[in-house]
Amino acid sequence: MxxxxxxxxxxxxxxxxxxxxxxxxxxxxxxxxxxxxxxxxxxxxxxxxxxxxxxxxxxxxxxxxxxxxxxxxxxxxxxxxxxxxxxQILPNLSILRKSLFWDTNINQIDWNKQYKAVINRIFERGNEEEKKEIERFYGNRKVRTVLNSQKTKPMQLSQQK
Incomplete structure (x- = not known):
């Protein structure tokens, strides 16, 4: 080729x-x-x-x-x-509200490539259940890394049980 x-x-x-x-x-x-x-x-x-x-x-x-x-x-x-x-393995979409992704088709999100945008959006606008699902899907370390890399103060991680 x-x-x-x-x-x-x-x-x-x-x-x-x-x-x-x-x-x-x-x-x-x-x-x-x-x-x-x-x-x-x-x-x-x-x-x-x-x-x-x-x-x-x-x-x-x-x-x-x-x-x-x-x-x-x-x-x-x-x-x-x-x-x-x-x-591709997906997060549990029944937990995530489609309204969080009003500007895109939730079924066309590349969850691996766009993880930073997804994590930021969920932690800006999501409820506790949605935050827990994103932490489960990506893992606490990845979520913490993305949130700590923000220029503004990082959002709090949801409390694990």
Missing amino acids: NSNLIKYKGIHPGIIIERELKKRSLKKRTFALALGEYPQILNDITKGKRNIPISLALKIEKELELEEGTIVLLQSYYDIEREKKKL
């Missing part, structure tokens, strides 16, 4: 294709027709709504003069990342 595309691992390959088309000043419709594909299919792919079949990936690679297998590998890496997210 082309070494400069490795940085795109885990990103839907359609988004990368759209970027390439823009860089080359190619219209999606014209490009799709040149491949012998319906423009709607390419549009869905570039919006990340549809996976890329191997046969289409090979056509795109040939047309864009990419190394053979690049798009297929990116699709595989994307699929792997999606499966990892499905396997």
Whole structure:
């Protein structure tokens, strides 16, 4: 695989294709027709709504003069990342009020990557039960580290029984 595309691992390959088309000043419709594909299919792919079949990936690679297998590998890496997210262990969402996450879909939170924001939000606005759940999920040490790294005075940890 082309070494400069490795940085795109885990990103839907359609988004990368759209970027390439823009860089080359190619219209999606014209490009799709040149491949012998319906423009709607390419549009869905570039919006990340549809996976890329191997046969289409090979056509795109040939047309864009990419190394053979690049798009297929990116699709595989994307699929792997999606499966990892499905396997991700979550806090007990029945305890956490959805209103705490009014500005995002609680089901799309990456609990491992966004742990600092989650911990801060729960300890700013959450009740005792929610704070205990976050401490259980992340562990007292991680929660304490995040709260102590704040520039303002850290919030109190809930009392363990």
